[in-house]
Amino acid sequence: MPRIRTVAIVLGGALAAVAVVRHTQGQAGLETPGGIVMGDAAAYDSLSRVLLGPFYRSVAADVAAAAPIGGRVLDVGCGPGHLADRLARDHDLEVTGLDLDSSMIERARANAARSVAAERRPTFVVGGVAALPFPDDSFDLVVSTLSMHHWADATAGLAEIGRVLRPGGRALIWDIRPGVVPFHRHRPDPLDSVAGPFIRLESAGPWRWPGRLALTQRIELTPADREAAPAAT
Numbered sequence: 001m002p003r004i005r006t007v008a009i010v011l012g013g014a015l016a017a018v019a020v021v022r023h024t025q026g027q028a029g030l031e032t033p034g035g036i037v038m039g040d041a042a043a044y045d046s047l048s049r050v051l052l053g054p055f056y057r058s059v060a061a062d063v064a065a066a067a068p069i070g071g072r073v074l075d076v077g078c079g080p081g082h083l084a085d086r087l088a089r090d091h092d093l094e095v096t097g098l099d100l101d102s103s104m105i106e107r108a109r110a111n112a113a114r115s116v117a118a119e120r121r122p123t124f125v126v127g128g129v130a131a132l133p134f135p136d137d138s139f140d141l142v143v144s145t146l147s148m149h150h151w152a153d154a155t156a157g158l159a160e161i162g163r164v165l166r167p168g169g170r171a172l173i174w175d176i177r178p179g180v181v182p183f184h185r186h187r188p189d190p191l192d193s194v195a196g197p198f199i200r201l202e203s204a205g206p207w208r209w210p211g212r213l214a215l216t217q218r219i220e221l222t223p224a225d226r227e228a229a230p231a232a233t
């Protein structure tokens with residue numbers, strides 16, 4: 001019996017992954033100058049709430065283990081805010097969510113109002129990763145899930161992430177592993193965008209989800225020493 005349950009969970013997870021990835025693959029996405037936004041924020045909200053719960057749970061635990069107590073966290077491409085809410089509610093972090101898509105931010109604000117106490121509620125901001133509306137050194141951690149392959153200019157986005165991270169901070173990014181999802185093979189490896197003097201790759205490796213499968217990878221980055229980096233022109 002436990003075996004049947006495991007198979008069902010893995011199968012369900014795989015189907016969930018496929019559904020979500022398909023959903024993000026242009027069937028429902030809209031190309032904008034900053035990146036691909038979901039065509040239907042309401043559908044993505046419902047779908048991700050049901051199908052991605054275990055993924056958000058494991059990511060949130062990993063982020064919380066890396067964050068200082070009460071640390072400031074930015075979630076880039078936060079979508080409807082399910083991870084941001086979990087980080088604020090269950091791990092007591094001070095969270096800001098940012099997304100290119102104003103309809104996602106509307107949903108994120110509504111979701112947070114329903115599920116997170118006012119004093120812990122994340123702040124949600126409309127914006128793009130390539131021009132983050134925050135001063136230098138604003139965050140202890142930057143996180144992002146299933147969003148990076150949608151960014152129009154991921155190298156510029158990573159430079160911005162390096163700028164808003166405080167010295168000693170880090171970025172934890174989960175994104176699709178190239179080559180493992182059949183209709184996703186044309187997407188570039190997010191690791192190809194880790195270039196330039198502003199951010200440094202610390203590690204990258206497969207992340208188990210769904211179940212024992214690893215359709216995503218976890219990328220860890222740290223900001224480069226800005227004093228040593230050449231000034232932007």
Ligand SMILES: C[S@@+](CC[C@H](N)C(=O)[O-])C[C@H]1O[C@@H](n2cnc3c(N)ncnc32)[C@H](O)[C@@H]1O
Nearest residue numbers: 034035037077078079100101128129145147150
């Ligand atoms: C597949 S959804 C993932 C949402 C959420 N992180 C999650 O795990 O459910 C990708 C999100 O990235 C956002 N996005 C795409 N390009 C972006 C950019 N350049 N800057 C910020 N957000 C972006 C989209 O609007 C969309 O909400």
